[in-house]
Every structure is written in C-alpha cells, then in structure tokens.
Amino acid sequence: MATNGGYTLWITDNLLHASIHGVWNKRIATAFKRDFMETASTLINAPWAHVVYLDKWVLGTPEIEPLIKELGVWCAEHQLVCAAHIYCHNMLKEYQLNKMLKNDDNLFQLQHFTSQEAAQQWLRSNNFYFTEQDFPAISNS
Incomplete structure (x- = not known):
C-alpha cells in the first residue's frame, strides 16, 4: 500500500486526467491544487471534463478538504462540465470525496x-472522449 501521497496530471483533448495515490496531507493537496490549476489553464476557454483515477489513493487528512472544495469551485467557475471518479467501491473514499466535492449547487x-x-461511456454521452492509449501515466503512479 502506498503511504506517501502523490499524483500525475495529463491532458488529452479537452480532458484533464489525474492519477492519485497514497495518503494525502495539506502539503500534497496544496501542490496538487496549484499544479491542477496550471495544467487546466490550457482548457478553461471552452467546456472541459476531468477524470480521476483513485484506486491507489488511500485517503486524505481533514486539512485537505477545504483545499479540494476550493479547487472544485475554481473548476466550476472555469467551465468544467463533467468529473468522473474511478475507483473500486470503497465507502470511506466515497464519503470523503462527497464531503469535499458535494455538488448541491450543481456546479458541474x-x-x-x-x-x-x-x-x-458516461463521458462519451457528454461529448468527451478518451481511449486506452490516453492514460499511460497510470501505471507509473
């Protein structure tokens, strides 16, 4: 099990991919937020989508939650349309993700x-496309 948290970000067309791993703390979440916004800056002039690969993510300390909430608001303000979280069913992950990115305001x-x-399939139904060849970075996380 990965203990040191980290991430890999990459873009294909109008999708920003993120592969997340390990335990996250405030330092990692702050770096992720900064790098995410910098990477997404090439997409924000048109609708875009975000795919997050979370199978290798353990969880985060409570101090990451406001940072990720802020990032979610920033994404909505910069034309994010869809976000897909991919992970094997895990109630603790789902709880923390929903707590950070609760979508009551229908931001995206x-x-x-x-x-x-x-x-x-879901992203395709919203006119965002990617293939197997679009995520070579996952195996390196």
Missing part, C-alpha cells in the same frame, strides 16, 4: 464509477 456533473469503461 460529478459521477463515481467502478470501471473505466463505465466512466468512458
């Missing part, structure tokens, strides 16, 4: 998936 569509194929 957020869905949780247990398979990449289901996420792909």
Whole structure:
C-alpha cells in the first residue's frame, strides 16, 4: 500500500486526467491544487471534463478538504462540465470525496464509477472522449 501521497496530471483533448495515490496531507493537496490549476489553464476557454483515477489513493487528512472544495469551485467557475471518479467501491473514499466535492449547487456533473469503461461511456454521452492509449501515466503512479 502506498503511504506517501502523490499524483500525475495529463491532458488529452479537452480532458484533464489525474492519477492519485497514497495518503494525502495539506502539503500534497496544496501542490496538487496549484499544479491542477496550471495544467487546466490550457482548457478553461471552452467546456472541459476531468477524470480521476483513485484506486491507489488511500485517503486524505481533514486539512485537505477545504483545499479540494476550493479547487472544485475554481473548476466550476472555469467551465468544467463533467468529473468522473474511478475507483473500486470503497465507502470511506466515497464519503470523503462527497464531503469535499458535494455538488448541491450543481456546479458541474460529478459521477463515481467502478470501471473505466463505465466512466468512458458516461463521458462519451457528454461529448468527451478518451481511449486506452490516453492514460499511460497510470501505471507509473
């Protein structure tokens, strides 16, 4: 099990991918927020989507929650349309993710998936496309 948290970010077309791993603390979440916003800056002039691969993510300390909430608001203000979270069913992950990215204000569509194929299908229905070749970075996380 990974203990040191980290991430990999990459773009394909109008999708920002993130592969997340390990335990997250405030330092990692702060770096992620900064890097995410910098990477997404090339997408924000048109609608875009976000795919997060979370199977290798353990959880985060409570201090990451406001940082991720702020990032969610920033995304909504910068034309994020859809976000797909992909991970094997895990109630603790789902709880913390929903706590951080509760979508009561309908800022953007957020869905949780247990398979990449289901996420792909949902994103495709919203006119966002990616293929197997679009995520070589996952195996390196």
